[in-house]
Amino acid sequence: MKTDKQNFFESVYQVASQIPYGMVTSYGAIARYLGSARSARMVGYAMNGAVAREDVPAHRVVNRKGLLTGKNHFGGSKLMQQLLENEGVRIKDDQVVDFDSHFWDPAREL
DNA sequence: GCACTGACGAGCG
DNA sequence: TCGCTCGCCAGTG
Numbered sequence: 001m002k003t004d005k006q007n008f009f010e011s012v013y014q015v016a017s018q019i020p021y022g023m024v025t026s027y028g029a030i031a032r033y034l035g036s037a038r039s040a041r042m043v044g045y046a047m048n049g050a051v052a053r054e055d056v057p058a059h060r061v062v063n064r065k066g067l068l069t070g071k072n073h074f075g076g077s078k079l080m081q082q083l084l085e086n087e088g089v090r091i092k093d094d095q096v097v098d099f100d101s102h103f104w105d106p107a108r109e110l
Numbered sequence: 111g112c113a114c115t116g117a118c119g120a121g122c123g
Numbered sequence: 124t125c126g127c128t129c130g131c132c133a134g135t136g
Contacts, residue, residue: 008132008133009133026118026119027117027118027119028118028119028120031118031119031131036131036132037119037120037131038118038119038120038130038131038132039118039131039132039133040117040118040119040131041116041117041118041119041130041131041132041133042116042118042131042132042133043117043118044116044117044118045116045117045132045133045134046117046133047117048116048117051117058117061117062117063117063118063119064118064119064120065118068117069117069118070117071117072117073117
């Protein structure tokens with residue numbers, strides 16, 4: 001609170017909330033957009049609190065391999081997969097099908 | 111106050 | 124080409 005570090009988390013939430021419908025991005029992409037390309041782990045950590053926020057579609061954020069690494073944090077169910085499939089994103093073996101086509105780069109779009 | 115962990119990513123062997 | 128290790132940054136024990 002009141003710390004600049006908090007701004008980092010807020011920035012992650014804002015970027016994630018700007019992800020278009022049916023699109024996905026990676027932690028590293030967001031981290032790079034924020035200026036800390038090597039802080040992808042922090043982005044994932046920030047998403048931990050983003051799940052509690054409806055304004056932040058954390059299910060649209062996956063790792064650079066398109067793997068739903070965070071699905072385990074979505075109540076321990078396949079909710080994350082279902083949410084993505086509901087948006088037109090096909091999931092195969094916990095991985096985004098045609099990830100490259102659904103990839104949304106904040107640094108490029110924003 | 112120190113050390114380990116963690117929804118990752120890139121580099122090196 | 125595949126697998127392993129190191130780096131980053133903040134939070135928690």
